[in-house]
Amino acid sequence: MSTKKFDYESLQDAHSIKTYLVSLIDSIEKGRIILKSNGEEMAMRVDDLMKFSVQAKKKDGQNKLSIKLSWSEIKPVIKEERASSMSIGS
């Protein structure tokens, strides 16, 4: 299976960070997050259910706040076979 990656790191002030976050919130509301790098597009369909985690750490005066969304595009397979159709040995 192919792996696609997008990577962006920068230094921002509060104002410009807000701009990025707002554009991500917009994308989530629209159901599709589009990330492009040098013309190469990576689209992620937003799911009804996503794992959302917030982690924070403070150590030696260094602060870190991670916001993470993760979800799977592969839906669980629901087999049509039902328990009732299975034969139970007598």
Add this chain to the structure above:
Amino acid sequence: MLTTALKENLSFMVVEVARQLDETFDFLANGEASAFRKINSRDDYIDNLKTVIENCCFTTLSETKAITQQERDSIQATHTICVNLERIGDFCVSAADQLHYLNNHAILQHFDYQQIFDILAEHLQAVIPVLKEGDMGKALAICRAENQIDAIYKENFDKIMEALRSGKEIENLITVLFIFRYLERMGDSLLNIGEALLLSILGEKIKIEQFQALEETLTKSGLRASLAEVEFSSILGSRSGCRIRKVKSHDGQPLIAPQTQSSIFKEGNKEKILAEKNNLERWSEIFPGLTPRLFSHQESEETASLLVEFLPGRTFEAILLKGDPAELETVCALLHATALDIWQRTRKEVPVKANFIAQIMARMHSVLSVHPDFLRVRQDIGSSEVMPTDELLAKCRQIEEKLAAPFSVFIHGDFNVNNIIYNGAAKRIQFIDLYRSREGDYIQDVSVFIVSNFRQPVFKTHLRDRLNWITRDMYQMAREFAVEQGDETFEVRMALALARSFYTSTRFEWNNDFSHEMFLRSHFLLEKVLAHQDKPWHTFSLPTGIMYY
């Protein structure tokens, strides 16, 4: 020092190569077939000796514990000598082999090849004694023998050409030319041997041309010292492509003037050296005593050299990293006073553009060769666009066109913390490395100073605090000056200048986290400037936190 086995084998090798030369000469003179067989079999023996010596060198290097630098130099020199001796041996075989293509043996005898063999034999004899006794004069003589061989080659070459013009004996003359070409290449190998001997004596790699430049410069400056009386300390290190050496007399007696113990010899790129010379002269007019005195200079076709006063004292860098806080404060105050004095004395009512963005672009290739990923491509995060580096630079360059400094001053041009010297005895600040001095924007010097503080690879809190307050004080001093002078675009030009220094300094920084930090800071500043483009520039506020780490 060298192991006995190594010394013995090298002595054997010199003897064998000397014999090989003798035999080759005899063969060229007499053409006896048996002599050629001997030459061939001796070549195998010489090859074996080379392998033995090489193994000895590598084993000694890898197995000897606590090896000194001098021992390392000696082994390195021995290795270079043995490789080049073997090459001379090979050239003997190749020259002798050419005789088979000669139909008329007598024709070779019209040309003087004996002299070359004599020179090679004479200097080969000196190799082992020089290695043992470290006689610099003899080492230099070995180096210079190559010039003699080249001259003889040229003489014979011209003679062969002339003979060729007659249209007779063409094949034979070309063979003779090939023979001489091999002899000339033996001279090149002899030069490598001589330079290896210099390495073992001086403890540093030095090319004979540099040595000659130094000798001429010393002579021209009227110094009594001959090279034998001069002592070199190792290369002081320079990124500018010039080699720098400290020179003093062996007995510690002053070479130049009573108050000067030693001087600095710089040799290299002609343009840079001459720029430095002109700037030293200019500085001594503006501010006598601020920069080293110029004793003499020398030029050849491609390179130039300078002999300048060695300034006693410590660099600002050494004081900021190791000095005590009170001393550092005194030195900072002096530095500020000196900078202000220079700015006031040299201020000219001429607007001047520093072209910080063009400076980034000019160094981009070197940055990318160290950090290939330090260039942003276009990216989109949802509806937010990230501007690629080249576009960001192009736009900031346009902005900068309208942002000339309102006046010019004479700037240092490379105002790094290690180009500032504090002379404790005289209680004064002095500048070195001035080849980039010019009429410019004072912000260039301030920003280079600030980033040279920033990129000190120290991460202990108390030292970082120190660097941060030095930066803050320098910035405040410059900002106050700007306010006094009515320089309204100070902060935005400072943003561009810092962006320039952060970006271009990454090429000297291998620590990826640290250099990445500078790369990010540079982009942040450029984006800030761009975001402000529709507002008046005097309202731009530099996010000063960017200067601290």
